[in-house]
Amino acid sequence: MRYLSLLLLIITISLLTVGCGTPKVREVNISLTEFSFTPAQIEARSGERLRLVLTNAGKLSHRFVSEDLKASRDIAPGTTETVDVIIPGNKGSYAFTCDVPGHEQAGMRGQLEVK
Numbered sequence: 001m002r003y004l005s006l007l008l009l010i011i012t013i014s015l016l017t018v019g020c021g022t023p024k025v026r027e028v029n030i031s032l033t034e035f036s037f038t039p040a041q042i043e044a045r046s047g048e049r050l051r052l053v054l055t056n057a058g059k060l061s062h063r064f065v066s067e068d069l070k071a072s073r074d075i076a077p078g079t080t081e082t083v084d085v086i087i088p089g090n091k092g093s094y095a096f097t098c099d100v101p102g103h104e105q106a107g108m109r110g111q112l113e114v115k
């Protein structure tokens, strides 16, 4: 009986600690319209994990692209896509744009500031 209690205790403890090793993901909402990102500036810490929640609130298709973050997503009008990124270790400014022809030039660009 004592052995069983000990076993149950061990199982309980291992179940409780399962979630602890998972790194936290911070969600950042970004809205895409013609022709801007809102917000156009995001702050993050190096090494942080972000889930970018990209909502196309416009009437045209948009395509979020960041070569620095190695991320890209097509977002149809009225839909939301997510992309998970790990923030680079180097502090500084990382660009993101919409690479549908003409959109970046029209204002669809933003920056991720890594502190």
Ligand SMILES: [Cu+2]
Residues within 6 Å of the ligand: 061, 062, 063, 098, 099, 100, 103, 108
């Ligand atoms: Cu666009």
